[in-house]
Amino acid sequence: xxxxxxxxxxxxxxxxxxxxxxxxxxxxxxxxxxxxxxxxxxxxxxxxxxxxxxxxxxxxxxxxxxxxxxxxxxxxxxxxxxxxxxxxxxxxxxxxxxxxxxxxxxxxxxxxxxxxxxxxxxxxxxxxxxxxxxxxxxxxxxxxxxxxxxxxxxxxxxxxxxxxxxxxxxxxxxxxxxxxxxxxxxxxxxxxxxxxxxxxxxxxxxxxxxxxxxxxxxxxxxxxxxxxxxxxxxxxxxxxxxxxxxxxxxxxxxxxxxxxxxxxxxxxxxxxxxxxxxxxxxxxxxxxxxxxxxxxxxxxxxxxxxxxxxxxxxxxxxxxxxxxxxxxxxxxxxx
Amino acid sequence: xxxxxxxxxxxxxxxxxxxxxxxxxxxxxxxxxxxxxxxxxxxxxxxxxxxxxxxxxxxxxxxxxxxxxxxxxxxxxxxxxxxxxxxxxxxxxxxxxxxxxxxxxxxxxxxxxxxxxxxxxxxxxxxxxxxxxxxxxxxxxxxxxxxxxxxxxxxxxxxxxxxxxxxxxxxxxxxxxxxxxxxxxxxxxxxxxxxxxxxxxxxxxxxxxxxxxxxxxxxxxxxxxxxxxxxxxxxxxxxxxxxxxxxxxxxxxxxxxxxxxxxxxxxxxxxxxxxxxxxxxxxxxxxxxxxxxxxxxxxxxxxxxxxxxxxxxxxxxxxxxxxxxxxxxxxxxxx
Numbered sequence: 001x002x003x004x005x006x007x008x009x010x011x012x013x014x015x016x017x018x019x020x021x022x023x024x025x026x027x028x029x030x031x032x033x034x035x036x037x038x039x040x041x042x043x044x045x046x047x048x049x050x051x052x053x054x055x056x057x058x059x060x061x062x063x064x065x066x067x068x069x070x071x072x073x074x075x076x077x078x079x080x081x082x083x084x085x086x087x088x089x090x091x092x093x094x095x096x097x098x099x100x101x102x103x104x105x106x107x108x109x110x111x112x113x114x115x116x117x118x119x120x121x122x123x124x125x126x127x128x129x130x131x132x133x134x135x136x137x138x139x140x141x142x143x144x145x146x147x148x149x150x151x152x153x154x155x156x157x158x159x160x161x162x163x164x165x166x167x168x169x170x171x172x173x174x175x176x177x178x179x180x181x182x183x184x185x186x187x188x189x190x191x192x193x194x195x196x197x198x199x200x201x202x203x204x205x206x207x208x209x210x211x212x213x214x215x216x217x218x219x220x221x222x223x224x225x226x227x228x229x230x231x232x233x234x235x236x237x238x239x240x241x242x243x244x245x246x247x248x249x250x251x252x253x254x255x256x257x258x259x260x261x262x263x264x265x266x267x268x269x270x271x272x273x274x275x276x277x278x279x280x281x282x283x284x285x286x287x288x289x290x291x292x293x294x295x296x297x298x299x300x301x302x303x304x305x306x307x308x309x310x311x312x313x314x315x316x317x318x319x320x321x322x323x324x325x326x327x328x329x330x331x332x333x334x335x
Numbered sequence: 336x337x338x339x340x341x342x343x344x345x346x347x348x349x350x351x352x353x354x355x356x357x358x359x360x361x362x363x364x365x366x367x368x369x370x371x372x373x374x375x376x377x378x379x380x381x382x383x384x385x386x387x388x389x390x391x392x393x394x395x396x397x398x399x400x401x402x403x404x405x406x407x408x409x410x411x412x413x414x415x416x417x418x419x420x421x422x423x424x425x426x427x428x429x430x431x432x433x434x435x436x437x438x439x440x441x442x443x444x445x446x447x448x449x450x451x452x453x454x455x456x457x458x459x460x461x462x463x464x465x466x467x468x469x470x471x472x473x474x475x476x477x478x479x480x481x482x483x484x485x486x487x488x489x490x491x492x493x494x495x496x497x498x499x500x501x502x503x504x505x506x507x508x509x510x511x512x513x514x515x516x517x518x519x520x521x522x523x524x525x526x527x528x529x530x531x532x533x534x535x536x537x538x539x540x541x542x543x544x545x546x547x548x549x550x551x552x553x554x555x556x557x558x559x560x561x562x563x564x565x566x567x568x569x570x571x572x573x574x575x576x577x578x579x580x581x582x583x584x585x586x587x588x589x590x591x592x593x594x595x596x597x598x599x600x601x602x603x604x605x606x607x608x609x610x611x612x613x614x615x616x617x618x619x620x621x622x623x624x625x626x627x628x629x630x631x632x633x634x635x636x637x638x639x640x641x642x643x644x645x646x647x648x649x650x651x652x653x654x655x656x657x658x659x660x661x662x663x664x665x666x667x668x669x670x
Contacts, residue, residue, distance in 0.1 A: 002355075009616060014529050019615050185657055185659045187654060189653060279615075280353060282616075319441065322524055
């Protein structure tokens with residue numbers, strides 16, 4: 001059966017485009033609180049699972065050895081815009097480990113955000129690996145690897161100890177098997193593993209609640225999620241959905257996007273986590289889906305509910321600032 | 336019933352994202368030669384119908400009065416990249432009518448193409464209306480309006496004689512009623528009207544074949560389509576799908592994209608036209624859909640067939656140029 005239409009894009013009085021998808025909300029025990037669509041199907045989490053991948057940075061002792069605070073930890077979990085502050089902090093993290101950007105294996109790209117890209121084009125000949133949206137995650141990998149005496153060469157590869165360790169962490173959190181047959185290569189060259197959406201949500205619910213985790217991992221998980229909530233600019237950047245969602249209810253919402261229409265989120269105080277994917281991989285729809293799903297859990301706080309629904313249902317204007325249509329979630333998502 | 340999945344995006348050995356859509360191919364009599372999905376549903380053609388909207392430029396006598404050649408006519412039908420040659424030619428067309436870019440009501444925007452945008456950011460404080468992807472179409476409107484003594488003010492509005500004339504042309508070609516209730520505002524501020532995909536394809540089949548058209552309109556239609564096929568760079572630009580498709584079989588394929596996953600195309604020598612829409616509005620999928628649908632009509636010419644299928648099924652690489660997956664059409668589209 002086809003996944004349901006969760007987001008519509010209107011023009012005039014008509015629906016112009018439709019986005020299907022799947023959404024699941026689970027608690028720390030893995031109990032499904034809400035779902036739409038096929039949430040057992042395998043989904044590549046892409047960058048939405050960066051907070052899981054950052055656990056070795058803390059558990060290795062590297063973060064404490066370098067006295068990393070919330071900004072560094074948030075950047076390790078980020079898909080940032082490549083703004084100057086992001087690139088600079090990634091460089092600072094590498095310097096703490098005694099290396100520089102030449103060790104990064106993520107590749108380089110111009111910012112995906114147009115205003116940042118225009119600024120970069122005026123200031124830079126070309127972007128460096130520090131501007132890659134994944135440079136903070138890679139800096140975290142490098143700091144953990146250096147601290148534990150691992151050879152850095154090839155740290156992005158499936159068989160390298162850095163990726164083997166991350167694979168173990170993610171298997172433990174999601175309860176899903178990660179291996180060559182459900183593995184793909186991500187934009188930044190590290191492995192990404194397709195897991196059921198429900199397992200992905202359960203992993204984040206465990207991180208948000210500590211349920212079923214050893215004390216050290218529960219503590220490291222809470223520290224990463226709190227760092228992201230404390231420094232939302234360093235998780236994404238100016239104008240970005242992750243940053244705006246976390247600013248909507250400071251310290252209460254964790255949210256992280258991934259390529260191809262994935263979003264993970266958590267509300268630690270309510271003990272739940274969300275994982276979702278827009279079937280066609282479109283970010284605009286995933287952003288509406290996550291905002292509306294989060295809003296379901298703030299019905300008793302009208303200001304926050306309204307602020308989240310304003311991110312779910314958005315007006316679209318053209319180059320002359322004339323209103324042309326809306327992006328809106330369907331009844332399948334509205335509480 | 337849900338529209339079929341027509342394009343899949345893979346990563347590793349798995350499908351990561353799926354695009355549904357509808358495709359129709361008709362001949363000059365409106366007979367359906369091939370279809371997938373709900374082709375009776377209303378679709379905003381957006382920029383895919385620019386060649387229809389350019390007919391008054393020729394029929395008014397303005398194009399001949401200004402001795403416009405293939406480049407100017409192609410630009411009038413274009414959604415261009417805002418490259419220097421595009422912006423310059425739009426300015427030349429306006430100058431022929433005795434006006435300048437200050438009369439344009441399309442608004443201004445940076446190029447959608449990253450390499451062009453980077454170049455613009457280094458050379459320009461900000462883009463002008465000449466850089467708007469629709470500036471050639473608007474220049475065509477302005478030239479026709481000036482030639483026939485129409486007041487330019489508000490030429491983008493539904494009730495203005497310029498838009499009333501275009502509405503009449505499009506109703507005649509598509510056989511669909513265009514009115515306030517199926518009207519939306521396009522990115523460049525002119526009206527766009529949702530019509531059944533089949534009607535849109537029939538309109539282009541009439542333009543490509545002349546079937547059922549008065550001799551003057553048949554001649555003007557052929558002239559526009561031939562201009563686009565002769566000057567594909569001026570219909571889109573460097574690296575763009577419309578340009579590449581038309582370069583694949585010079586003088587034999589017409590192709591024009593529209594926002595939100597629409598594509599129209601024609602093979603005049605075979606007397607057929609194509610209209611399609613990706614349900615979720617994604618350009619990458621619409622580009623694969625149109626290339627594969629065109630390829631169905633070149634099975635007896637292996638080189639052209641292969642070149643079109645290479646545009647339908649494309650490899651995706653990451654920032655390190657590692658192959659990560661593919662965009663590919665499903666069996667629903669392959670002949």
